[in-house]
Amino acid sequence: xxxxxxxxxxxxxxxADLRLLVELLREEAPGSFEIxxxxxxxxxxAALRSRSFxxxxxxxxxxxxxxxxxxxxxREEAPGVPILVLSGVLDRELVTDxxxxxxxxxxxxxCETIHDLVCAIRCLxxxxx
Numbered sequence: 001x002x003x004x005x006x007x008x009x010x011x012x013x014x015x016a017d018l019r020l021l022v023e024l025l026r027e028e029a030p031g032s033f034e035i036x037x038x039x040x041x042x043x044x045x046a047a048l049r050s051r052s053f054x055x056x057x058x059x060x061x062x063x064x065x066x067x068x069x070x071x072x073x074x075r076e077e078a079p080g081v082p083i084l085v086l087s088g089v090l091d092r093e094l095v096t097d098x099x100x101x102x103x104x105x106x107x108x109x110x111c112e113t114i115h116d117l118v119c120a121i122r123c124l125x126x127x128x129x
Contacts, residue, residue: 005034006054006125011044011074012037012086013062017109021057021086024114033121041065041073048078055082055104055121071101082124084117 008025012018018037025033036053038044041064044056056078060070074083082104087094095106105120107113 005032006121007034007036007051008055008057008121009044009047009053009081010035010037010057011039011041011062011070012057012059013039014059015039017059017086020111021109024111025118028114028118029122032118039063041070044074045077048074048081053078053081055084055124057084057086057117058103059086060098068097068101071098071103075102084120 010018010021012021018039022035022037025035036047036051038047041062044058047053048056056074058070058074060067062070065073071083071085083102085098085103085106086109087106088109090106090108098106104124107117107120
């Protein structure tokens, strides 16, 4: 297993949410992830065209797209890369719909779920090895 940091694409438009996520990931799993932020869907798509990622963390509310269509757009550009949805609020319907659109998982933003998010990323990495 490669010990270099796993490249993660984080598509999140809220600077405070992005800073918190990066900080929490670094605290929970020091040195495990190389984070590449994008604050718009278009920036995320451009990043996907220029390099490969282990996983994509995707907010479903961006300036240039909303909702489940974002999963479809990212999936079309990177069909083999797992997408983990980040949301301020999750309900059973959103989780079910996100999975139907190809998301590998859904997580509420914040410190309460960071351990589960890191575990999910690591499980996805193991599956791709």
